[in-house]
Amino acid sequence: MSLIGKFATVGGATLGSRLFGFIREMLMAAAVGTGPVADAFNAAFRFPNTFRRLFAEGAFNSAFVPLFAKEIEANGMEGARRFSEEVFGVLFTVLMALTIVMELSMPFLVRTVIAPGFVDDPTKFENTVRLATIMFPYLACMSLAAMMGGMLNSLHRYFAAAIAPVFLNVILIGVLALAWWKHYDALQVGYALSWGVMAAGFVQLAIVWVAVRHAGIKIGFRRPKLTGNVKRLLVLALPAAITGGITQINLLINTNIASGGDGVISSLAYADRIYQLPLGVVGIAVATVLLPELARALRGGHAVEAANLQNRSVEFVLFLTLPAAAALLVMAEPIVRFLYERGNFSPSATVTVAEILGIxxxxxxAFVLIKAFIPGFFAREDTRTPMIFAAISVGVNVSLALTLFPSYGGPGIATAEITAGWVNAALLFGMLMWRGHWKLDLPLLLRIPRLLIAAGLMAFAIHYALSYFSYELSSASNLAVRAGTLLALVVGAMVIYFGVAFASGGANLGMVKRGMKRKPKTDVQSEIEP
Structure with missing residues (x-):
């Protein structure tokens, strides 16, 4: 299967999850708006969700995957099973201890880490503590699921781990539908959603556990022991978790800062949901697939294949994310109005969320390129360098957020986030080039400016189309008209972008497909692939 096919498998499943996520956010916006319950729920959910991202997109898709793949090549499937059991025993024990400690410390954590700005509002503070206490076991479930997802990715079975997150949104949509039917008030909705999050963690863990057994690996529980392999994993995992989850670290810090303003946490969360669609579909798909492919090419001594994988991946992510970035910049307000402005979500909230989304x-x-650059380090088992760059970007984010938030509120925090992202991307790329681990090829250098021109022309056309259809996109127009107009604008924008991109030579589907096909498998690869 070509890399495009693998990206499509993971990206398609992620797209399904994000689309269900949109439905969830639309229902939630109507139910609780950007009020105190929304702030409490989003702040409480941010804490376990941040740790989930650190494990799922950091430690175990960065440190565990290369070690698991190496174990398969060295000792076969039986050796990989033993390694998995060693890691599972340690991870399960640590997670249980962490969950107990965090549950008992939740009031302190909310007061100092999660949302110190809520302390002056006793009701909001108490609700945040209770909601976070209910949801925190989600972390343990998702961290174990992340380990099993890493195993599946190494075995080229991408679908189960990618589709599992869909069930979080499906369950929460069901909870919101029940809340609407039972006429729950905002606080009841918040508590029902929290129990739904915890239930979804167990469902997602069950899905990947079944998939791992179906792949031929049965994991038993072993007494926790720091074996050589486990120690190596821990050495790699800590910096990998920090590096891979830098976006989440910044979001957690920004949630802490944003708790000082009413409705800011919820506004950031609603904008983030929209922005996560292209980031999740493209960025996570590329990071999930590229790391094991790149690690395998480097271990086999195939330097040319590794360079081609890197360049084609960057080409692919820019081809898809540049138009998405341009669209979010120029048409954020009609998108937010269509998705959220109903029920308890006010027109003034639309303006605020749209400003954040445009930024x-x-x-x-930048954030998608980070996903493509980091495997160049992790595949070589270098997790320290990206961690240092991640720490620098966190410093940039915190400094700017503290400076801009008092004057600009949510948009100031969003500006800090994206500045930190570009700093991180530039540092990663510069180091790869300096070490000779990335060699740009001529096709990529020729295509990037042409893709930028195509995205710019598309944005210019959307800008003028928005003025022409201002009434059809306003809140005075009915929902069907707004939906039809937005769909027409999106289709028109796609025609312009893809038309210019292909006509100018910025993209060539046949060439990209040929360039991204995998090399013939070695004997070892043939043995380990299902």
Whole structure:
């Protein structure tokens, strides 16, 4: 299967999850708006969700995957099973201890880490503590699921781990539908959603556990022991978790800062949901697939194949994210109005969320490129360098957020986030080039400016189309008209962008497909692939 096919498998499943996520956010916006319950729920959910991202997109898709793949090549499937059991025993024990400690410390954590700005509002503070206490076990479930997802990715079975997150949104949509039917008030909705999050963690863990057994690996529980392999994993995992989850670290810090303003946490969360669609579909798909492919090519001594994988991946992500970034920049307000403005979500909330979303659009290419650059380090088992760059970007984010938030509120925090993202991307790329681990090829250098021109022309056309269809996109127009107009604008924008991109030579589907096909498998690869 070509890399495009693998990206499509993971990206398609992620797209399904994000689309269900949109439905969830639309229902939630109507139910609780950007009020105190929304702030409490989003702040409480941010904490376990941040740790989930650190494990799922950091430690175990960065440190565990290369070690698991190496174990398969060295000792076969039986050796990989033993390694998995060693890691599972340690991870399960640590997670249980962490969950107990965090549950008992939740009031302190909310007061100092999660949302110190809520302390002056006793009701909001108490609700945040209770909601976070209910949801925190989600972390343990998702961290174990992340380990099993890493195993599946190494075995080229991408679908189960990618489709599992869909069930979080499906369950929460069901909870919101029940809340609407039972006429729950905002606080009841918040508590029902929290129990739904915890239930979804167990469902997602069950899905990947079944998939791992179906792949031929049965994991038993072993007494926790720091074996050589486990120690190596821990050495790699800590910096990998920090590096891979830098976006989440910044979001957690920004949630802490944003708790000082009413409705800011919820506004950031609603904008983030939209922005996460292209970031999740493209960025996570590329990071998930590229790391094991790149690690395998480097271990086999195939330097040319590794360079081609890197260049074609960057080409692919820019081809898809540049138009998404341009669209978010120029048409954020009609998108937010269509998705959220109903029920308890007011027109003034639309303006605020749209400002934040437009700023996020400027940072979208940076965060997707980070996903493509980091495997170049992790595949070589270098997790320290990206961690240092991640720490620098966190410093940039915190400094700017503290400076801009008092004057600009949510948009100031969004500006800090995207600036930190570009700093991180530039440092990663510069180091790869300096070490000789990335060699740009001529096709990529020729295509990037042409893709930028195509995205710019598309944005210019959307800008003028928005003025022409201002009434059809306003809140005075009915929902069907707004939906039809937005769909027409999106289709028109796609025609312009893809037309210019292909006509100018910025993209060539046949060439990209040929360039991204995998080399013939070695004997070892043939043995380990299903």
């Amino acid at each position: 996020y659009g400027l940072g979208l290419p």
